[in-house]
Amino acid sequence: MKYMATYDVMESLRNTNQWLGASALAFGSYPAMGMVPNPFFQLVAAWGEVTERTFARMVAKPDWNINTVVAEDGRDHVVSVEKLVERPFGDLIQFRVHGRPPKARRVLLVAPMSGHYATLLRSTVASLLPDCEVFITDWHNARDIPVSCGKFDIEDYTLYLVDFMKHLGSDIHVIAVCQPAPLALAATAHLAGESPEAQPSTLTLIGGPIDPDAAATDVTDFGSRITMGQLEQIAIQRVGFKYAGVGRLVYPGLLQLASFMSMNSERHSRAFSEQILRVAKGEAGDHDKHNRFYDEYLAVMDMTAEFYLSTVERVFKTREIARNDFSVAGRKVDIGAITDVAVKTVEGANDDISAPGQCIAALDLLTGLPEAKKASHLEPGAGHYGIFAGKSWRNNIRPLVLEFIDANARSRRASPRLKTV
Incomplete structure:
Protein backbone atom coordinates (compact mmCIF):
# COMPACT_ATOMS: atom_id res chain seq x y z
CA MET A 1 0.00 0.00 0.00
CA LYS A 2 2.99 2.35 0.29
CA TYR A 3 2.45 3.82 -3.14
CA MET A 4 1.42 7.27 -4.26
CA ALA A 5 -0.94 5.59 -6.71
CA THR A 6 -3.17 4.21 -3.92
CA TYR A 7 -3.32 7.62 -2.24
CA ASP A 8 -4.17 9.31 -5.52
CA VAL A 9 -6.80 6.69 -6.38
CA MET A 10 -8.51 7.34 -3.04
CA GLU A 11 -8.38 11.10 -3.63
CA SER A 12 -9.68 10.60 -7.18
CA LEU A 13 -12.65 8.60 -5.86
CA ARG A 14 -13.42 11.36 -3.36
CA ASN A 15 -13.13 14.00 -6.07
CA THR A 16 -15.36 11.98 -8.42
CA ASN A 17 -18.09 11.64 -5.79
CA GLN A 18 -17.92 15.37 -5.12
CA TRP A 19 -18.29 16.00 -8.87
CA LEU A 20 -21.20 13.55 -9.14
CA GLY A 21 -22.95 15.35 -6.31
CA ALA A 22 -22.43 18.74 -7.92
CA SER A 23 -23.66 17.40 -11.26
CA ALA A 24 -26.78 15.86 -9.72
CA LEU A 25 -27.51 19.11 -7.89
CA ALA A 26 -27.17 21.15 -11.06
CA PHE A 27 -29.21 18.69 -13.13
CA GLY A 28 -32.04 18.40 -10.62
CA SER A 29 -32.17 22.17 -10.10
CA TYR A 30 -33.00 23.22 -13.68
CA PRO A 31 -36.25 25.24 -13.71
CA ALA A 32 -37.74 22.88 -16.28
CA MET A 33 -37.53 20.05 -13.75
CA GLY A 34 -40.02 21.90 -11.59
CA MET A 35 -42.74 21.19 -14.15
CA VAL A 36 -42.42 17.44 -13.70
CA PRO A 37 -45.27 16.25 -11.42
CA ASN A 38 -43.02 13.90 -9.51
CA PRO A 39 -40.58 14.49 -6.61
CA PHE A 40 -37.87 12.44 -8.33
CA PHE A 41 -35.83 15.43 -9.50
CA GLN A 42 -36.15 17.13 -6.11
CA LEU A 43 -34.64 14.03 -4.55
CA VAL A 44 -31.89 13.98 -7.19
CA ALA A 45 -30.99 17.59 -6.41
CA ALA A 46 -31.16 16.91 -2.66
CA TRP A 47 -28.93 13.85 -3.00
CA GLY A 48 -26.49 15.92 -5.04
CA GLU A 49 -26.40 18.75 -2.51
CA VAL A 50 -25.74 16.44 0.42
CA THR A 51 -23.20 14.34 -1.52
CA GLU A 52 -21.23 17.31 -2.84
CA ARG A 53 -21.03 18.90 0.60
CA THR A 54 -20.07 15.59 2.23
CA PHE A 55 -17.12 14.83 -0.03
CA ALA A 56 -15.96 18.47 -0.21
CA ARG A 57 -15.65 18.63 3.59
CA MET A 58 -13.19 15.73 3.63
CA VAL A 59 -10.34 17.91 2.35
CA ALA A 60 -11.31 21.21 4.00
CA LYS A 61 -9.79 22.57 7.20
CA PRO A 62 -12.65 23.99 9.29
CA ASP A 63 -12.55 27.53 10.60
CA TRP A 64 -12.72 28.21 14.31
CA ASN A 65 -15.69 30.56 13.89
CA ILE A 66 -15.25 31.97 17.38
CA ASN A 67 -15.60 35.66 16.68
CA THR A 68 -16.73 37.24 19.96
CA VAL A 69 -17.18 36.40 23.62
CA VAL A 70 -19.31 38.15 26.24
CA PHE A 222 -8.18 -4.14 16.81
CA GLY A 223 -4.80 -3.15 18.22
CA SER A 224 -4.30 -6.55 19.83
CA ARG A 225 -5.42 -8.58 16.81
CA ILE A 226 -3.31 -6.99 14.11
CA THR A 227 0.47 -7.17 13.86
CA MET A 228 2.58 -4.10 13.20
CA GLY A 229 3.62 -5.52 9.83
CA GLN A 230 0.00 -6.03 8.80
CA LEU A 231 -0.94 -2.56 10.01
CA GLU A 232 1.87 -0.96 8.06
CA GLN A 233 0.83 -2.78 4.91
CA ILE A 234 -2.89 -2.00 5.04
CA ALA A 235 -2.89 1.50 6.57
CA ILE A 236 0.17 3.39 5.37
CA GLN A 237 0.31 5.21 2.04
CA ARG A 238 2.46 7.87 0.38
CA VAL A 239 1.02 11.33 -0.19
CA GLY A 240 0.22 11.84 -3.85
CA PHE A 241 1.24 14.55 -6.27
CA LYS A 242 -1.50 17.04 -5.35
CA TYR A 243 -0.05 18.11 -1.99
CA ALA A 244 3.15 19.67 -0.66
CA GLY A 245 3.94 16.52 1.34
CA VAL A 246 4.23 14.41 -1.81
CA GLY A 247 6.06 11.19 -1.02
CA ARG A 248 5.59 11.39 2.76
CA LEU A 249 4.41 8.17 4.41
CA VAL A 250 1.10 8.83 6.16
CA TYR A 251 -1.95 7.21 7.66
CA PRO A 252 -4.57 8.92 5.45
CA GLY A 253 -7.41 10.76 7.10
CA LEU A 254 -9.84 9.20 4.60
CA LEU A 255 -8.95 5.73 5.89
CA GLN A 256 -9.44 6.91 9.46
CA LEU A 257 -12.80 8.40 8.51
CA ALA A 258 -13.87 5.12 6.91
CA SER A 259 -12.96 3.38 10.16
CA PHE A 260 -14.95 5.90 12.23
CA MET A 261 -17.99 5.60 9.97
CA SER A 262 -17.95 1.80 9.96
CA MET A 263 -18.17 1.70 13.75
CA ASN A 264 -21.65 3.26 13.58
CA SER A 265 -22.56 2.71 9.94
CA GLU A 266 -26.29 2.26 10.52
CA ARG A 267 -26.59 5.52 12.44
CA HIS A 268 -24.61 7.48 9.84
CA SER A 269 -26.61 5.99 6.95
CA ARG A 270 -29.85 6.97 8.64
CA ALA A 271 -28.57 10.48 9.33
CA PHE A 272 -27.67 11.08 5.66
CA SER A 273 -30.93 9.55 4.37
CA GLU A 274 -32.94 11.80 6.67
CA GLN A 275 -30.91 14.84 5.63
CA ILE A 276 -31.58 14.16 1.93
CA LEU A 277 -35.32 14.06 2.65
CA ARG A 278 -35.11 17.31 4.65
CA VAL A 279 -33.27 19.03 1.81
CA ALA A 280 -35.85 17.77 -0.71
CA LYS A 281 -38.66 19.14 1.47
CA GLY A 282 -36.91 22.48 1.96
CA GLU A 283 -36.56 21.91 5.71
CA ALA A 284 -32.74 21.83 5.90
CA GLY A 285 -30.46 24.79 6.54
CA ASP A 286 -26.85 25.56 5.76
CA HIS A 287 -25.95 25.42 9.45
CA ASP A 288 -28.55 22.98 10.73
CA LYS A 289 -27.72 20.30 13.29
CA HIS A 290 -26.69 17.75 10.65
CA ASN A 291 -24.35 20.11 8.80
CA ARG A 292 -22.82 21.52 11.97
CA PHE A 293 -21.88 18.04 13.11
CA TYR A 294 -20.76 16.52 9.83
CA ASP A 295 -18.90 19.58 8.58
CA GLU A 296 -16.52 18.93 11.47
CA TYR A 297 -16.73 15.15 11.62
CA LEU A 298 -15.93 14.68 7.93
CA ALA A 299 -12.99 17.11 7.90
CA VAL A 300 -10.07 14.74 8.37
CA MET A 301 -6.30 15.09 8.28
CA ASP A 302 -3.45 12.71 7.57
CA MET A 303 -1.09 11.60 10.33
Whole structure:
Protein backbone atom coordinates (compact mmCIF):
# COMPACT_ATOMS: atom_id res chain seq x y z
CA MET A 1 0.00 0.00 0.00
CA LYS A 2 2.99 2.35 0.29
CA TYR A 3 2.45 3.82 -3.14
CA MET A 4 1.42 7.27 -4.26
CA ALA A 5 -0.94 5.59 -6.71
CA THR A 6 -3.17 4.21 -3.92
CA TYR A 7 -3.32 7.62 -2.24
CA ASP A 8 -4.17 9.31 -5.52
CA VAL A 9 -6.80 6.69 -6.38
CA MET A 10 -8.51 7.34 -3.04
CA GLU A 11 -8.38 11.10 -3.63
CA SER A 12 -9.68 10.60 -7.18
CA LEU A 13 -12.65 8.60 -5.86
CA ARG A 14 -13.42 11.36 -3.36
CA ASN A 15 -13.13 14.00 -6.07
CA THR A 16 -15.36 11.98 -8.42
CA ASN A 17 -18.09 11.64 -5.79
CA GLN A 18 -17.92 15.37 -5.12
CA TRP A 19 -18.29 16.00 -8.87
CA LEU A 20 -21.20 13.55 -9.14
CA GLY A 21 -22.95 15.35 -6.31
CA ALA A 22 -22.43 18.74 -7.92
CA SER A 23 -23.66 17.40 -11.26
CA ALA A 24 -26.78 15.86 -9.72
CA LEU A 25 -27.51 19.11 -7.89
CA ALA A 26 -27.17 21.15 -11.06
CA PHE A 27 -29.21 18.69 -13.13
CA GLY A 28 -32.04 18.40 -10.62
CA SER A 29 -32.17 22.17 -10.10
CA TYR A 30 -33.00 23.22 -13.68
CA PRO A 31 -36.25 25.24 -13.71
CA ALA A 32 -37.74 22.88 -16.28
CA MET A 33 -37.53 20.05 -13.75
CA GLY A 34 -40.02 21.90 -11.59
CA MET A 35 -42.74 21.19 -14.15
CA VAL A 36 -42.42 17.44 -13.70
CA PRO A 37 -45.27 16.25 -11.42
CA ASN A 38 -43.02 13.90 -9.51
CA PRO A 39 -40.58 14.49 -6.61
CA PHE A 40 -37.87 12.44 -8.33
CA PHE A 41 -35.83 15.43 -9.50
CA GLN A 42 -36.15 17.13 -6.11
CA LEU A 43 -34.64 14.03 -4.55
CA VAL A 44 -31.89 13.98 -7.19
CA ALA A 45 -30.99 17.59 -6.41
CA ALA A 46 -31.16 16.91 -2.66
CA TRP A 47 -28.93 13.85 -3.00
CA GLY A 48 -26.49 15.92 -5.04
CA GLU A 49 -26.40 18.75 -2.51
CA VAL A 50 -25.74 16.44 0.42
CA THR A 51 -23.20 14.34 -1.52
CA GLU A 52 -21.23 17.31 -2.84
CA ARG A 53 -21.03 18.90 0.60
CA THR A 54 -20.07 15.59 2.23
CA PHE A 55 -17.12 14.83 -0.03
CA ALA A 56 -15.96 18.47 -0.21
CA ARG A 57 -15.65 18.63 3.59
CA MET A 58 -13.19 15.73 3.63
CA VAL A 59 -10.34 17.91 2.35
CA ALA A 60 -11.31 21.21 4.00
CA LYS A 61 -9.79 22.57 7.20
CA PRO A 62 -12.65 23.99 9.29
CA ASP A 63 -12.55 27.53 10.60
CA TRP A 64 -12.72 28.21 14.31
CA ASN A 65 -15.69 30.56 13.89
CA ILE A 66 -15.25 31.97 17.38
CA ASN A 67 -15.60 35.66 16.68
CA THR A 68 -16.73 37.24 19.96
CA VAL A 69 -17.18 36.40 23.62
CA VAL A 70 -19.31 38.15 26.24
CA ALA A 71 -17.32 39.46 29.21
CA GLU A 72 -18.39 40.57 32.69
CA ASP A 73 -19.18 44.03 31.38
CA GLY A 74 -21.96 42.54 29.25
CA ARG A 75 -20.30 43.52 25.97
CA ASP A 76 -19.16 41.35 23.10
CA HIS A 77 -15.37 41.33 22.84
CA VAL A 78 -13.65 40.43 19.58
CA VAL A 79 -11.66 37.18 19.60
CA SER A 80 -8.61 36.70 17.39
CA VAL A 81 -6.56 33.55 16.86
CA GLU A 82 -2.84 34.21 17.22
CA LYS A 83 0.15 31.91 16.81
CA LEU A 84 2.55 32.00 19.75
CA VAL A 85 4.91 29.20 18.70
CA GLU A 86 5.20 27.87 15.15
CA ARG A 87 6.60 24.43 14.38
CA PRO A 88 6.55 22.33 11.20
CA PHE A 89 4.05 19.79 12.55
CA GLY A 90 1.97 21.98 14.85
CA ASP A 91 1.58 25.42 16.38
CA LEU A 92 0.68 26.76 19.78
CA ILE A 93 -2.15 29.24 19.31
CA GLN A 94 -4.03 31.57 21.61
CA PHE A 95 -7.60 32.84 21.49
CA ARG A 96 -6.97 36.45 22.42
CA VAL A 97 -10.00 38.32 23.74
CA HIS A 98 -9.49 42.00 22.97
CA GLY A 99 -10.49 44.67 25.45
CA ARG A 100 -10.94 42.26 28.35
CA PRO A 101 -8.63 42.18 31.40
CA PRO A 102 -6.52 38.97 31.46
CA LYS A 103 -8.13 36.04 33.23
CA ALA A 104 -6.37 34.35 36.12
CA ARG A 105 -7.11 30.90 34.71
CA ARG A 106 -4.76 30.05 31.83
CA VAL A 107 -5.70 26.80 30.10
CA LEU A 108 -3.75 24.81 27.51
CA LEU A 109 -6.00 22.43 25.60
CA VAL A 110 -4.03 19.57 24.08
CA ALA A 111 -6.00 18.59 20.99
CA PRO A 112 -5.96 15.03 19.65
CA MET A 113 -3.92 14.07 16.61
CA SER A 114 -6.20 11.23 15.67
CA GLY A 115 -7.53 12.11 12.25
CA HIS A 116 -9.41 15.34 12.99
CA TYR A 117 -8.29 18.94 13.26
CA ALA A 118 -8.04 20.80 16.55
CA THR A 119 -11.33 22.49 15.62
CA LEU A 120 -13.00 19.33 16.91
CA LEU A 121 -12.63 21.10 20.27
CA ARG A 122 -14.33 24.29 19.04
CA SER A 123 -17.23 24.00 21.49
CA THR A 124 -14.79 23.17 24.30
CA VAL A 125 -12.82 26.34 23.55
CA ALA A 126 -16.00 28.42 23.32
CA SER A 127 -17.20 27.13 26.69
CA LEU A 128 -13.91 28.00 28.42
CA LEU A 129 -13.27 31.41 26.86
CA PRO A 130 -15.64 33.43 29.08
CA ASP A 131 -13.71 32.31 32.18
CA CYS A 132 -10.18 31.52 30.97
CA GLU A 133 -7.31 32.53 28.76
CA VAL A 134 -7.32 29.64 26.30
CA PHE A 135 -4.40 28.19 24.33
CA ILE A 136 -4.50 25.09 22.13
CA THR A 137 -2.23 22.84 20.11
CA ASP A 138 -3.05 23.22 16.42
CA TRP A 139 -1.64 20.16 14.64
CA HIS A 140 -0.92 20.32 10.91
CA ASN A 141 -2.13 18.00 8.19
CA ALA A 142 0.79 15.70 7.33
CA ARG A 143 -0.06 15.80 3.63
CA ASP A 144 0.88 19.51 3.60
CA ILE A 145 4.29 19.08 5.29
CA PRO A 146 7.24 18.55 2.92
CA VAL A 147 9.36 15.45 3.44
CA SER A 148 12.33 17.76 4.07
CA CYS A 149 10.81 18.68 7.46
CA GLY A 150 11.71 15.21 8.74
CA LYS A 151 9.84 12.72 10.90
CA PHE A 152 7.25 13.19 13.64
CA ASP A 153 6.50 10.36 16.08
CA ILE A 154 5.12 10.19 19.62
CA GLU A 155 8.46 11.24 21.10
CA ASP A 156 8.46 14.35 18.91
CA TYR A 157 4.85 14.97 19.91
CA THR A 158 5.82 14.74 23.57
CA LEU A 159 8.69 17.19 23.09
CA TYR A 160 6.37 19.63 21.31
CA LEU A 161 4.15 19.55 24.41
CA VAL A 162 7.18 20.11 26.62
CA ASP A 163 8.16 23.18 24.58
CA PHE A 164 4.62 24.56 24.60
CA MET A 165 4.35 24.15 28.38
CA LYS A 166 7.70 25.85 28.90
CA HIS A 167 6.60 28.73 26.71
CA LEU A 168 3.40 29.27 28.69
CA GLY A 169 4.98 29.00 32.15
CA SER A 170 4.20 27.08 35.31
CA ASP A 171 0.85 28.79 35.98
CA ILE A 172 -0.73 26.99 33.04
CA HIS A 173 -3.47 24.38 33.49
CA VAL A 174 -3.26 21.56 30.93
CA ILE A 175 -6.36 19.73 29.69
CA ALA A 176 -5.58 16.79 27.39
CA VAL A 177 -8.48 15.30 25.45
CA CYS A 178 -8.52 11.67 24.32
CA GLN A 179 -5.47 10.49 22.33
CA PRO A 180 -2.89 12.94 23.80
CA ALA A 181 -3.71 12.10 27.44
CA PRO A 182 -0.87 9.56 27.87
CA LEU A 183 1.59 11.82 26.05
CA ALA A 184 0.56 14.88 28.07
CA LEU A 185 1.19 12.79 31.19
CA ALA A 186 4.61 11.80 29.78
CA ALA A 187 5.43 15.43 28.91
CA THR A 188 4.60 16.52 32.46
CA ALA A 189 6.78 13.72 33.84
CA HIS A 190 9.59 14.79 31.50
CA LEU A 191 9.37 18.32 32.91
CA ALA A 192 9.31 16.93 36.46
CA GLY A 193 12.64 15.25 35.81
CA GLU A 194 14.35 17.83 33.59
CA SER A 195 12.76 21.24 34.33
CA PRO A 196 10.60 20.98 37.45
CA GLU A 197 10.11 24.75 37.60
CA ALA A 198 8.26 24.60 34.27
CA GLN A 199 5.67 22.00 35.31
CA PRO A 200 2.02 23.05 34.88
CA SER A 201 -0.16 23.74 37.90
CA THR A 202 -2.72 21.08 37.03
CA LEU A 203 -3.19 18.31 34.50
CA THR A 204 -6.67 17.12 33.52
CA LEU A 205 -6.88 13.95 31.42
CA ILE A 206 -10.18 13.44 29.61
CA GLY A 207 -11.07 10.07 28.10
CA GLY A 208 -7.52 9.04 27.24
CA PRO A 209 -5.98 5.54 26.84
CA ILE A 210 -3.45 5.63 29.68
CA ASP A 211 -3.83 1.87 30.06
CA PRO A 212 -5.70 0.44 27.05
CA ASP A 213 -5.83 -3.01 28.67
CA ALA A 214 -7.83 -1.73 31.62
CA ALA A 215 -11.07 -2.00 29.63
CA ALA A 216 -11.60 -3.54 26.21
CA THR A 217 -13.12 -1.60 23.30
CA ASP A 218 -13.23 -2.12 19.52
CA VAL A 219 -10.12 0.07 19.33
CA THR A 220 -8.10 -2.04 21.77
CA ASP A 221 -9.37 -5.29 20.22
CA PHE A 222 -8.18 -4.14 16.81
CA GLY A 223 -4.80 -3.15 18.22
CA SER A 224 -4.30 -6.55 19.83
CA ARG A 225 -5.42 -8.58 16.81
CA ILE A 226 -3.31 -6.99 14.11
CA THR A 227 0.47 -7.17 13.86
CA MET A 228 2.58 -4.10 13.20
CA GLY A 229 3.62 -5.52 9.83
CA GLN A 230 0.00 -6.03 8.80
CA LEU A 231 -0.94 -2.56 10.01
CA GLU A 232 1.87 -0.96 8.06
CA GLN A 233 0.83 -2.78 4.91
CA ILE A 234 -2.89 -2.00 5.04
CA ALA A 235 -2.89 1.50 6.57
CA ILE A 236 0.17 3.39 5.37
CA GLN A 237 0.31 5.21 2.04
CA ARG A 238 2.46 7.87 0.38
CA VAL A 239 1.02 11.33 -0.19
CA GLY A 240 0.22 11.84 -3.85
CA PHE A 241 1.24 14.55 -6.27
CA LYS A 242 -1.50 17.04 -5.35
CA TYR A 243 -0.05 18.11 -1.99
CA ALA A 244 3.15 19.67 -0.66
CA GLY A 245 3.94 16.52 1.34
CA VAL A 246 4.23 14.41 -1.81
CA GLY A 247 6.06 11.19 -1.02
CA ARG A 248 5.59 11.39 2.76
CA LEU A 249 4.41 8.17 4.41
CA VAL A 250 1.10 8.83 6.16
CA TYR A 251 -1.95 7.21 7.66
CA PRO A 252 -4.57 8.92 5.45
CA GLY A 253 -7.41 10.76 7.10
CA LEU A 254 -9.84 9.20 4.60
CA LEU A 255 -8.95 5.73 5.89
CA GLN A 256 -9.44 6.91 9.46
CA LEU A 257 -12.80 8.40 8.51
CA ALA A 258 -13.87 5.12 6.91
CA SER A 259 -12.96 3.38 10.16
CA PHE A 260 -14.95 5.90 12.23
CA MET A 261 -17.99 5.60 9.97
CA SER A 262 -17.95 1.80 9.96
CA MET A 263 -18.17 1.70 13.75
CA ASN A 264 -21.65 3.26 13.58
CA SER A 265 -22.56 2.71 9.94
CA GLU A 266 -26.29 2.26 10.52
CA ARG A 267 -26.59 5.52 12.44
CA HIS A 268 -24.61 7.48 9.84
CA SER A 269 -26.61 5.99 6.95
CA ARG A 270 -29.85 6.97 8.64
CA ALA A 271 -28.57 10.48 9.33
CA PHE A 272 -27.67 11.08 5.66
CA SER A 273 -30.93 9.55 4.37
CA GLU A 274 -32.94 11.80 6.67
CA GLN A 275 -30.91 14.84 5.63
CA ILE A 276 -31.58 14.16 1.93
CA LEU A 277 -35.32 14.06 2.65
CA ARG A 278 -35.11 17.31 4.65
CA VAL A 279 -33.27 19.03 1.81
CA ALA A 280 -35.85 17.77 -0.71
CA LYS A 281 -38.66 19.14 1.47
CA GLY A 282 -36.91 22.48 1.96
CA GLU A 283 -36.56 21.91 5.71
CA ALA A 284 -32.74 21.83 5.90
CA GLY A 285 -30.46 24.79 6.54
CA ASP A 286 -26.85 25.56 5.76
CA HIS A 287 -25.95 25.42 9.45
CA ASP A 288 -28.55 22.98 10.73
CA LYS A 289 -27.72 20.30 13.29
CA HIS A 290 -26.69 17.75 10.65
CA ASN A 291 -24.35 20.11 8.80
CA ARG A 292 -22.82 21.52 11.97
CA PHE A 293 -21.88 18.04 13.11
CA TYR A 294 -20.76 16.52 9.83
CA ASP A 295 -18.90 19.58 8.58
CA GLU A 296 -16.52 18.93 11.47
CA TYR A 297 -16.73 15.15 11.62
CA LEU A 298 -15.93 14.68 7.93
CA ALA A 299 -12.99 17.11 7.90
CA VAL A 300 -10.07 14.74 8.37
CA MET A 301 -6.30 15.09 8.28
CA ASP A 302 -3.45 12.71 7.57
CA MET A 303 -1.09 11.60 10.33
CA THR A 304 2.56 10.85 9.74
CA ALA A 305 3.13 7.11 9.46
CA GLU A 306 5.72 7.12 12.25
CA PHE A 307 3.32 8.86 14.64
CA TYR A 308 0.45 6.49 13.92
CA LEU A 309 2.54 3.33 14.06
CA SER A 310 4.48 4.36 17.18
CA THR A 311 1.20 5.21 18.93
CA VAL A 312 -0.28 1.79 18.19
CA GLU A 313 2.91 -0.05 19.12
CA ARG A 314 4.07 1.89 22.18
CA VAL A 315 0.79 3.05 23.74
CA PHE A 316 -1.53 0.16 22.85
CA LYS A 317 0.61 -2.91 22.23
CA THR A 318 3.62 -2.66 24.54
CA ARG A 319 1.79 -0.25 26.92
CA GLU A 320 4.90 1.77 27.69
CA ILE A 321 2.92 4.54 29.41
CA ALA A 322 0.82 2.08 31.43
CA ARG A 323 4.00 0.26 32.56
CA ASN A 324 5.86 3.52 33.23
CA ASP A 325 8.51 2.45 30.74
CA PHE A 326 8.29 5.29 28.22
CA SER A 327 11.46 6.95 26.91
CA VAL A 328 12.05 10.19 25.03
CA ALA A 329 15.27 10.71 23.08
CA GLY A 330 16.80 7.72 24.85
CA ARG A 331 15.99 8.96 28.37
CA LYS A 332 13.40 7.22 30.52
CA VAL A 333 10.44 9.31 31.62
CA ASP A 334 9.42 8.49 35.20
CA ILE A 335 5.77 9.32 35.87
CA GLY A 336 6.45 8.81 39.56
CA ALA A 337 8.64 11.94 39.45
CA ILE A 338 5.51 14.10 39.34
CA THR A 339 5.10 15.35 42.91
CA ASP A 340 3.64 18.85 42.60
CA VAL A 341 1.10 18.78 39.75
CA ALA A 342 -2.52 18.13 40.66
CA VAL A 343 -3.97 15.50 38.30
CA LYS A 344 -7.63 14.82 37.53
CA THR A 345 -9.08 12.15 35.24
CA VAL A 346 -12.48 12.32 33.55
CA GLU A 347 -14.24 9.34 31.97
CA GLY A 348 -17.62 8.70 30.39
CA ALA A 349 -19.59 5.68 31.54
CA ASN A 350 -20.69 4.94 27.96
CA ASP A 351 -17.41 5.78 26.25
CA ASP A 352 -16.84 3.21 23.48
CA ILE A 353 -13.48 4.69 22.38
CA SER A 354 -11.64 4.95 25.69
CA ALA A 355 -13.70 2.94 28.13
CA PRO A 356 -13.92 3.65 31.88
CA GLY A 357 -10.80 2.39 33.61
CA GLN A 358 -8.36 3.32 30.85
CA CYS A 359 -7.88 6.94 31.92
CA ILE A 360 -8.12 6.65 35.69
CA ALA A 361 -5.18 4.23 35.50
CA ALA A 362 -3.00 7.35 35.43
CA LEU A 363 -3.57 7.93 39.14
CA ASP A 364 -1.94 4.62 40.08
CA LEU A 365 1.17 5.60 38.12
CA LEU A 366 1.55 8.82 40.11
CA THR A 367 3.34 7.16 43.01
CA GLY A 368 5.09 10.37 44.07
CA LEU A 369 1.96 12.52 44.10
CA PRO A 370 0.01 13.01 47.36
CA GLU A 371 -3.52 11.60 47.29
CA ALA A 372 -4.85 15.09 48.01
CA LYS A 373 -3.65 16.16 44.57
CA LYS A 374 -5.42 13.33 42.76
CA ALA A 375 -9.02 13.43 41.59
CA SER A 376 -11.28 11.53 39.21
CA HIS A 377 -14.77 11.78 37.79
CA LEU A 378 -16.95 9.24 36.00
CA GLU A 379 -19.81 10.89 34.10
CA PRO A 380 -22.95 8.71 34.03
CA GLY A 381 -24.53 8.17 30.64
CA ALA A 382 -21.84 10.07 28.73
CA GLY A 383 -20.14 8.85 25.58
CA HIS A 384 -16.73 9.80 24.26
CA TYR A 385 -17.71 13.04 22.53
CA GLY A 386 -19.99 14.16 25.36
CA ILE A 387 -17.27 14.31 28.01
CA PHE A 388 -15.41 17.12 26.27
CA ALA A 389 -17.87 18.81 23.92
CA GLY A 390 -21.43 17.68 24.63
CA LYS A 391 -24.11 18.33 27.22
CA SER A 392 -22.23 16.37 29.87
CA TRP A 393 -19.21 18.64 29.44
CA ARG A 394 -21.23 21.85 29.54
CA ASN A 395 -23.48 20.98 32.46
CA ASN A 396 -21.35 18.81 34.73
CA ILE A 397 -17.72 18.28 33.74
CA ARG A 398 -16.69 21.84 32.87
CA PRO A 399 -17.71 23.24 36.30
CA LEU A 400 -15.87 20.40 38.04
CA VAL A 401 -12.71 21.00 36.00
CA LEU A 402 -12.78 24.74 36.74
CA GLU A 403 -13.24 24.02 40.45
CA PHE A 404 -10.28 21.64 40.32
CA ILE A 405 -8.18 24.30 38.57
CA ASP A 406 -9.08 26.95 41.15
CA ALA A 407 -8.40 24.63 44.08
CA ASN A 408 -4.90 23.81 42.82
CA ALA A 409 -3.83 27.07 41.16
CA ARG A 410 -0.34 28.32 41.88
CA SER A 411 0.40 31.99 42.27
CA ARG A 412 1.85 33.25 39.04
CA ARG A 413 5.59 33.27 39.13
CA ALA A 414 8.26 34.13 36.62
CA SER A 415 9.38 31.19 34.56
CA PRO A 416 11.50 30.85 31.44
CA ARG A 417 9.63 31.33 28.17
CA LEU A 418 10.71 30.00 24.85
CA LYS A 419 11.29 32.60 22.19
CA THR A 420 8.42 32.71 19.71
CA VAL A 421 9.57 31.43 16.35
